[in-house]
């Protein structure tokens with residue numbers, strides 16, 4: 001199994017929208033939103049397994065904080081370390097860009113993502129009531145220090 005992580009390119013957008021469309025837990029963004037990535041300091045990574053698009057992660061570093069804005073892995077390829085590989089590259093980039101802390105929001109019911117982030121040193125840092133729509137749900141805020149990445 002050859003897994004590679006590289007910068008997202010515009011030719012990858014149809015494939016990541018296909019992954020996003022199949023998981024409601026991911027942020028549901030339009031194609032123009034993906035095309036504009038980078039204009040507000042966002043950076044995006046793509047994971048490929050044997051040349052096929054397997055997952056993606058979008059993050060932004062503002063001053064000393066990194067925010068993970070979107071992350072999804074193709075359902076048939078989960079629990080093989082693909083999100084971990086994406087997160088690894090994103091956290092390294094954030095440290096090099098001067099970030100000291102990483103943040104993200106996750107649906108309360110999203111056990112897989114909560115377990116994933118906890119396994120990577122994140123812990124709960126509060127909640128946002130009624131943050132999500134379709135379905136309506138609270139968000140948990142997760143955060144971790146970036147020392148030791």
Ligand SMILES: CC(C)(COP(=O)(O)OP(=O)(O)OC[C@H]1O[C@@H](n2cnc3c(N)ncnc32)[C@H](O)[C@@H]1OP(=O)(O)O)[C@@H](O)C(=O)NCCC(=O)NCCS
Pocket residue numbers: 023025026027070071072073074077078079080081082083084085104105106107110111112113115116117119
């Ligand atoms: C969360 C998500 C990105 C994880 O991707 P992944 O490639 O499967 O994750 P990895 O293989 O790198 O990590 C697996 C680890 O994460 C945790 N995990 C992942 N899925 C899990 C599940 N269904 N139940 C419990 N723990 C889970 C476990 O710690 C697991 O380790 P283990 O397999 O040794 O038990 C993936 O489930 C996904 O795309 N979900 C839908 C979109 C989403 O929720 N995005 C996050 C929004 S903030």
